[in-house]
Amino acid sequence: MGKKLLIFIFLHISYSASSQLDGSVLSFYSEMDKFHQIQNQRIVNGVEYRDLYRTINNKHSFLKGRDFQKALLFYNDQLFPEISIRYDFFRDIVVAKIQIENGQVYIIQLINDLLENFTVGQQKFINVTFDNKVFENGFYEILAKSDCASLLKKRRFRPLEKRDKSYMYYEFEEIDTQRIINISGNYIKASKKELIEMFPKNKGEIKEFYKKNRSLRKLNEDKFYQELTIILSKISCS
Structure with a gap:
């Protein structure tokens, strides 16, 4: 049950979608059928x-x-420690690249509802669903975390259509960054106004x-809000 098995487990695509897939993907099903006899194999869609x-x-959204x-990811209730992925901020999707034993490579878009979290290097992203429509559902990077407070970040991009003499292409522009603070299960915008409303005392x-750290906020907003989250954690945990 080593690394090779994890790769085979990770690759299976749902047969319910077979009518929409081309011949190369259908042949992929055949390859995977050879490994159905493996005990406790988990089928990942x-x-x-x-x-x-x-x-x-380099003007992309990846x-x-x-x-x-x-990457290390938790997908369909199972941990996969070494999977090659690419995360697209604009489409908010994770794509996996898998090479099987015969050398064939398959590029698969993972199903967001099944992907709980993933980590690339030192950056960890979690899949968040909000109860209201104030915030956008999807993958957020965890910038800070404690027992009582955490800081989440989402970068947003937009595509710009470009043309030259022979073809069309796109360049992506980052339009904003959304930072959300989770305090004991309550999600609020990382803004002075909303924080004061939550903690009037x-x-x-x-x-x-905010006054003492104006320069830090201009130079490194992530660091600014990380330090603010530490303070809020002490307040909410006290």
Whole structure:
């Protein structure tokens, strides 16, 4: 039950989608059928990946570039420690690249509802579903976490259509960054106004933090809100 088995387990695509897939993917089913006899094999669903936005430079919407990155992920209630993935901020999807024993490579778009979290390097992302429509559901990077508070971040991009003499391509522009603070299960925007409304007794302390750390906020917003989250954690845990 080693690394090779994990790869085979990870690859299976649901037969219910077979009518929509081309011959190369159907042949993939045949390859996977050879391994159905493995005990306790978990069938993990995915869909055929299609790259909808051709890019030709570094103005893309992928985490750490267009190359696939080694990741640890928790998918369909199972941990997979070394899977090559690419996360697309704009489409909010994770794509896996798998090479099977005969050398064939398959590119699979994972199903978001089955992907609980994934980690690339030091960056961990979790799948969050909110009870209201104030915030966008999807994958958020965890910037800080304690027993009482955590800081989540989502980067948002938009595609810009470009043309040259021979073809069309896209460049992606980052339009904003959403930071959300989770305090004991309550999600609020990382803003001074909303924090003061939640902690009116600590209004002076919060205002003082913003005043003293203006330069840090301009230079490194992530660091600014990480330090703020530590303060809020102490307040909410006390």
